[in-house]
Amino acid sequence: xxxxxxxxxxxxxxxxxxxxxxxxxxxxxxxxxxxxxxxxxxxxxxxxxxxxxxxxxxxxxxxxxxxxxxxxxxxxxxxxxxxxxxxxxxxxxxxxxxxxxxxxxx
Numbered sequence: 001x002x003x004x005x006x007x008x009x010x011x012x013x014x015x016x017x018x019x020x021x022x023x024x025x026x027x028x029x030x031x032x033x034x035x036x037x038x039x040x041x042x043x044x045x046x047x048x049x050x051x052x053x054x055x056x057x058x059x060x061x062x063x064x065x066x067x068x069x070x071x072x073x074x075x076x077x078x079x080x081x082x083x084x085x086x087x088x089x090x091x092x093x094x095x096x097x098x099x100x101x102x103x104x105x106x
Contacts, residue, residue: 064092
């Protein structure tokens with residue numbers, strides 16, 4: 001995971017140091033609509049919040065923040081990346097370690 005492509009382009013244009021991506025473990029739930037990332041991971045990325053929607057969890061409705069990040073899912077067999085996104089909207093979800101997929105409410 002890393003900053004989204006817009007942030008990377010801006011840093012490159014300013015000739016600033018580019019942040020190294022961080023590695024996290026994740027769980028994918030294919031029955032949901034939005035990706036949630038743990039607040040500690042977002043803080044490590046320096047991600048800036050961009051909105052505060054509500055999301056439905058098993059414990060009820062919670063307020064979360066939107067963030068724009070980049071991420072790559074690698075093939076554990078070592079054949080290279082399986083999925084890469086240079087810009088991906090995610091939410092924060094307290095209690096979430098890395099990446100999970102969580103249902104999204106209005």
